[in-house]
Amino acid sequence: MLAERKSVTYQQRRKPALSNLCKRCCLFKLKPATGVRQACESRDRIVSLHHAVSVRLRMSRELSGTLCLRMNRAIGEDVMKTTVLITTALFLVGCGGDDAGAENAKDPEVFVENFDAKLSQFGQLLANKRYAALVENEGMYGSNAIKATYQGFEQGSHRVYAAANLPEAARQYQMSFAVKFCDNFDFVMGGKLHGLGPESPVTGGDPITAEGWSARLMFGPEGRLRTYVYHQDMKGKFGDSKVAQNFRFIPGIYHQVKMLVSLNTDVHLADGKVVVSVDGAEVIYHDKIRFRGKDTAASLIHKMLFITFHGGATPEWAPKSENGSYKAECAYFDNFVVSKVI
Numbered sequence: 001m002l003a004e005r006k007s008v009t010y011q012q013r014r015k016p017a018l019s020n021l022c023k024r025c026c027l028f029k030l031k032p033a034t035g036v037r038q039a040c041e042s043r044d045r046i047v048s049l050h051h052a053v054s055v056r057l058r059m060s061r062e063l064s065g066t067l068c069l070r071m072n073r074a075i076g077e078d079v080m081k082t083t084v085l086i087t088t089a090l091f092l093v094g095c096g097g098d099d100a101g102a103e104n105a106k107d108p109e110v111f112v113e114n115f116d117a118k119l120s121q122f123g124q125l126l127a128n129k130r131y132a133a134l135v136e137n138e139g140m141y142g143s144n145a146i147k148a149t150y151q152g153f154e155q156g157s158h159r160v161y162a163a164a165n166l167p168e169a170a171r172q173y174q175m176s177f178a179v180k181f182c183d184n185f186d187f188v189m190g191g192k193l194h195g196l197g198p199e200s201p202v203t204g205g206d207p208i209t210a211e212g213w214s215a216r217l218m219f220g221p222e223g224r225l226r227t228y229v230y231h232q233d234m235k236g237k238f239g240d241s242k243v244a245q246n247f248r249f250i251p252g253i254y255h256q257v258k259m260l261v262s263l264n265t266d267v268h269l270a271d272g273k274v275v276v277s278v279d280g281a282e283v284i285y286h287d288k289i290r291f292r293g294k295d296t297a298a299s300l301i302h303k304m305l306f307i308t309f310h311g312g313a314t315p316e317w318a319p320k321s322e323n324g325s326y327k328a329e330c331a332y333f334d335n336f337v338v339s340k341v342i
């Protein structure tokens with residue numbers, strides 16, 4: 001068993017650190033098969049289960065070789081169980097020894113919540129929200145996740161909101177999360193998705209403050225995606241936005257969303273930016289942003305904002321059934337990570 005550990009090629013140990021989820025998968029390199037849509041967040045190497053996956057094993061002679069799992073939604077459940085078994089087996093075989101080396105590397109992650117172990121304060125807060133719940137088996141690789149219910153009403157759908165205070169404030173952070181909108185999700189006119197903010201974020205049409213701003217995302221009609229940024233020079237009351245031109249969320253599958261937020265380096269310079277990638281591909285580059293008008297500790301990035309709902313705040317944003325009555329939609333969220341930008 002020890003020999004097997006030593007023979008493992010641990011592709012990610014050169015990385016400065018790994019997410020918790022990645023650590024669990026540290027024995028193999030996950031790589032989308034040729035011609036298959038890139039669904040793998042490049043650092044974590046976690047591939048959405050609805051796509052074909054090539055799992056390359058470089059272990060002992062007994063285990064070396066390439067294992068390809070052809071996954072599609074029709075057989076998704078069975079394949080998912082198989083993958084979980086393989087993942088678990090590999091972890092038991094020899095993850096421990098190699099992983100110790102990675103633990104010594106400087107960890108850029110300042111916040112992780114995958115809902116699979118003891119919940120953070122943020123996780124507990126979220127799980128106790130009226131329109132959110134901790135659910136089993138619906139997360140990445142059959143793990144736990146948070147289910148958000150988008151209950152329609154006269155102002156869109158009810159808000160699901162929880163903020164996580166980051167352990168240290170910084171000018172730049174990268175956040176990522178996995179989202180799966182439920183099958184046939186009705187995006188209607190759109191709604192909010194998560195982001196980052198300072199000590200006192202400005203949102204919801206409130207007037208901007210010198211130390212206030214927010215950088216969030218929005219889903220749009222037919223699964224579009226855009227940034228939603230409150231900053232010092234915004235033209236309207238409701239922030240500025242930049243749309244991803246060639247991207248649509250597909251209900252029923254997990255997408256890996258990553259958002260880099262870099263604040264302006266000087267209060268007079270509009271050199272801040274928000275860069276968004278989904279499933280490993282950059283989809284939005286929103287730059288020339290002057291987030292803060294005062295260079296103080298309070299204006300740095302302090303919080304991860306979990307916030308999602310349909311709206312807007314008027315009835316036309318609300319999900320409705322054919323007879324016009326308000327209905328509920330849902331989505332699953334997993335693997336929230338906030339990392340330093342190195």
Ligand SMILES: [Ca+2]
Nearest residue numbers: 114139143144
């Ligand atoms: Ca999970």
